[in-house]
Amino acid sequence: MGVSSAGISQDEDWLTKGDELYKLGQYEEAIECYDRVLEIVLDHKGNAIGKLGRYEEAIECYDNVLEINPSVVEAWYSKGVVYGKIGRYDRAIKCYDHVLEIDPYVAAAWYNKGVALYMSGEYDEAIKCYHRTLEINPDYAKAWNNMGNAFGKLGRYDRAIECYGRLLEINPNVVAAWNNKGISLRKLGRNDEAITCFKKSLKINPDYAKAWNNIGISLDELGEHDEAITCYNKAREIDPNITITPRKGAPDS
Numbered sequence: 001m002g003v004s005s006a007g008i009s010q011d012e013d014w015l016t017k018g019d020e021l022y023k024l025g026q027y028e029e030a031i032e033c034y035d036r037v038l039e040i041v042l043d044h045k046g047n048a049i050g051k052l053g054r055y056e057e058a059i060e061c062y063d064n065v066l067e068i069n070p071s072v073v074e075a076w077y078s079k080g081v082v083y084g085k086i087g088r089y090d091r092a093i094k095c096y097d098h099v100l101e102i103d104p105y106v107a108a109a110w111y112n113k114g115v116a117l118y119m120s121g122e123y124d125e126a127i128k129c130y131h132r133t134l135e136i137n138p139d140y141a142k143a144w145n146n147m148g149n150a151f152g153k154l155g156r157y158d159r160a161i162e163c164y165g166r167l168l169e170i171n172p173n174v175v176a177a178w179n180n181k182g183i184s185l186r187k188l189g190r191n192d193e194a195i196t197c198f199k200k201s202l203k204i205n206p207d208y209a210k211a212w213n214n215i216g217i218s219l220d221e222l223g224e225h226d227e228a229i230t231c232y233n234k235a236r237e238i239d240p241n242i243t244i245t246p247r248k249g250a251p252d253s
Contacts, residue, residue, distance in 0.1 A: 089116040107136040209239035
C-alpha cells in the first residue's frame with residue numbers, strides 16, 4: 001500500500017542501533033531509533049490490516065506513525081489509499097497533498113490524487129494531476145488511461161484518443177485502452193475506426209464482454225442491427241450480468 005517498503009533489515013538496524021545507544025546511556029538518541037522502528041512496524045501493520053479490509057484500523061496505524069513523525073511519506077500515502085478505498089476522497093486528497101508537500105516528485109501520489117479528484121467529478125483538476133504524474137514518469141500507463149477517461153468526461157474526445165494512443169505505444173496489449181479509444185472514436189461518429197479498436201481488444205481477450213457490447217453499439221449506429229444483436233448476445237453469453245447499453249458505453253479505469 002505504501003510508496004516504498006522498509007525491509008526487515010532496516011527495522012533491525014534501527015533496533016540494534018537503539019540498543020547500542022541505550023547501553024551507552026544515550027537514552028534520547030536511543031528513543032529516536034526506537035521511534036524509527038515503531039514507524040516502520042506500524043506502517044507495515046497498517047498495510048497488512050488494510051489488505052484484510054479493516055480500513056479504520058489501518059488508518060489508526062498510520063495515524064500512530066504520523067504522531068511519532070508527521071513527515072513519513074509512506075504513512076500519508078497509505079492513509080490516502082485507504083481513504084480512497086472507502087470513498088472518502090476529500091480526505092484522500094488531503095493525505096496526498098501532505099505527501100507532495102514533503103516530496104513533490106512522488107508520481108504515485110499525483111496519480112492517486114488525480115483518481116480521487118476524478119471520482120469527485122473534478123475532471124479538470126484530475127487532468128492536471130495526471131499531467132504532473134506524467135512529467136515525472138512519462139511511461140505511467142494508468143495515468144495516460146485515466147487522463148483519457150477524464151478528457152472523455154469533458155467531451156474532449158480528440159484529446160482522449162491521444163491519451164489512449166500514448167498508452168498503447170507503451171503497451172499495445174492493454175485491452176481497456178483499445179476499448180476506451182474505440183468509445184471515444186464512436187463519440188466522434190467514427191464507428192468504423194471504433195470497431196477496429198474493439199476488435200483489437202478482442203484479439204487480446206476474446207472473452208472481453210464490453211468489447212462485444214461496444215461493437216454492437218457501433219453496428220447499431222451504422223444501421224447494421226442484425227449483426228449488432230449477434231454481438232449483444234455474445235456479450236451476454238460471456239457475462240450474463242452485463243448491462244447492454246446500445247448507443248452508449250463507459251470507459252474502463
